[in-house]
Amino acid sequence: MANADRNTRGASPATTFEAGTLAALADVVGRDRVRADAGTLEAYSTDATPLERGAPECVVFPATTAEVAGIMRIANAQRIPVVPRGAGTNLSGGTTAPPGSIVLSLARMRRLIEVDPGDMVAVCEPGVRTSELAAAAAAHGLLFPPDPGSQTTATVGGNVGENSGGLRALKYGITRDYVLGVEAVLATGETIRSGGRLVKDVAGYDLSRLLCGSEGTLAVLTEITFRLVPAPSHRGTGMAYFSDLTQAAAAVSQALAAGVLPVTLEFVDQICLRTVEDYARIGLDTDAGALLIFGQDGDETTVAKDLERIAAACRDQGATEVRIASTEEEATAVLQARRAVLPSLSRLAPATILEDATVPRSRLAEMVRHVQEVAVRHRLTIGTFGHAGDGNLHPTVVLDPDEPGALDRTHAAFDEIFTKAIELGGSITGEHGVGSVKRPWLERQLGSDHVALLRRIKAAFDPNGILNPGKLGS
């Protein structure tokens, strides 16, 4: 990184762009919307991924699809890498920008164009925040189900790019299940539309779906049409302690087999329980091996009945304590334990690396045991929490990156964890994306033929390889 070059007084650092490039970009978006000062480049060098750092050369802030197209034409002509970015909340290095690149911020394209209760769709620009969309839907009695942990700040464009999940995936699916149509600008500057407001539309390849999880490597999303569903009238929450996570997993299986499809099934392992209790003192049972939080939505009687059936399954499988929240406050208190996990873990050490892997639901307990074993072997603190309903778990390492060897041990531990996930028929990422961080494992999961196909798809969309290079099919 040419850090010394950035220390110029307000002027831009030395540029690798052809002369006049910044001016050409400014002609497209306006002078104030092109930033190449050292401080701004510093701010856009990182996203939410720990220890990953890029080195962009400028940041542009378009406000319209036409502006995005104009930027792409300039970048394509000069072969300048472009990294689309929403709120920069991803945890896989998906938006770390390579040297000499343009960061294309879509945060100013934040118009929520419409919510149509008749067609049950919402149309919005990519910079709209997930929680804003959810609130707009709720105002019409509708639900936008994907609820990634970062929903208050993450943008819907980022959600589609990363194919984000959330807590309700088992019952409602993930972001891709709600994308009906997109408008996107290709690397070469053309604008395409795919899908739209139609539930049934099979004309052409399903490009909307292909763009879900494409991590900004195929095209730049400029407008998205989302499917909405009727909002449930009631929600309910409960919790159960188990001496062992295996029992919690068995309880989940039993409840599902009995025909209950819960909206929430979150688990927290013992390390997380103890860390939360140490920090937040909310009266958790720290002797328990695992905490399972379950929730249901729907009409009032269904919610009550289902919660009772899940509770019964928990008792059958040896839960040491089962509680169903009878008031809103109690429900909030139950969920607080889950919400407090990450903040509590993050206070243990200077760096917190939140990872992501998925295994078939039936192998969840086995996987968590493996994580704990790996942690001991590599002398690391790894707390694991996640989604018991869909087998998605988040082993979280807390460490001091300045401690000699800590990063190497972490890397080795994750290598074993991902290897195990693949071995169990799982995935190296359930919802955080591949980005730059998981790229080394991608071929191990998909195989070389599959990755070769990804490269050909990438080349068809982006012949010069300028869109988010180094990610997915690059």
Add this chain to the structure above:
Amino acid sequence: MTSDPSTRAGIFTPELLDRCISCGFCLPACPTYAMDAVETSSPRGRINLMRALETGRLDEADPILAEEASFCLGCRACEPVCPAGVQYGELLEEWRDHQWKGRRRPLKLWPMLWAVNRTWRVRLLGIRRHARRRKPTGGASTASVNLMLGCFERVLYPGVSRDACAVDERLTVPAKQGCCGALHAHNGELERGRELARQLGEQLPGTIVTTSGGCAAHLASVLGRERVVEYSEWLARAEAPEPAARAPARRLRIAIQDSCHARNGLGIAAEPRALIERVGELVDLPSAGVCCGAAGSYSVLRPKDSARVMERHLDELDGAEVDLMVVINPGCYRQVESAIKRRGLPVRVLHIAELAREHGLTAPG
């Protein structure tokens, strides 16, 4: 999370700077990020700048550092939404302490800081306006509950502390009291700011009640939370009787502008609302908890940005059919009152103490 500790410049407390996990949860809470959606002007972006300054990746003379240290409102709206518990307000104080050292300090700050730097000057500020209603209680106070007189509040809104006392006879107002030091602490004189707070703590022994949210948060950070009570908090704590029966024919519609430091620093938001609901109908506008742009010295240092931040509040207020706007901090008082006047909205602005006085919300004697 910086590299080798030996390369740190020592401007920031390492534990404070390391705590940020860069998750970006602060972005939607930040009024300056909301303006143009540029992350450099967001809490996460500014912490990146602080880290770059600390580790030398950015030269300390880089103009973006000066610009962003000053563009930040210091409203601390990023703190309650931060899952990692970053104490951004303290980081900003440390940043400005470095950034505004000596000649780099904005010129407009000098006279403001000078005026409140000595107790006698502060007393002089208020002498003509009779912010104290009662006879002086002599020199140093021995009372257990003392009302603090704000420095600029004495000049601009002397009626606030007079009403605060009228509502609650238990409050003593010692004549000899200086500035709490918040202005210093927020504007690059952190140590002097703490010194002034400690000095005021000696001048006002026991519990300090203040009509200024900003002062409350600063005093609490130096003297301890238990010694400091913001005025609406004080009234809410008292088992106050129902307001005197002279309710108008129509219930007043009353909006509120929170004090950022009271809300984000001390968690005070429910208390003034509960008081308002005893008087009229609370109109809790979406921007009530968002900085109004007064932000201490901000409205003086960056009047254009300050007005821009206020725009959203005016837009919401316009058409909300609000009779009164209640504030709990003198800075907000001035900002909101002058902005409403400029826009020509038929809304009266009152401090919570004035509201309490007008509507007979008396605390038990």
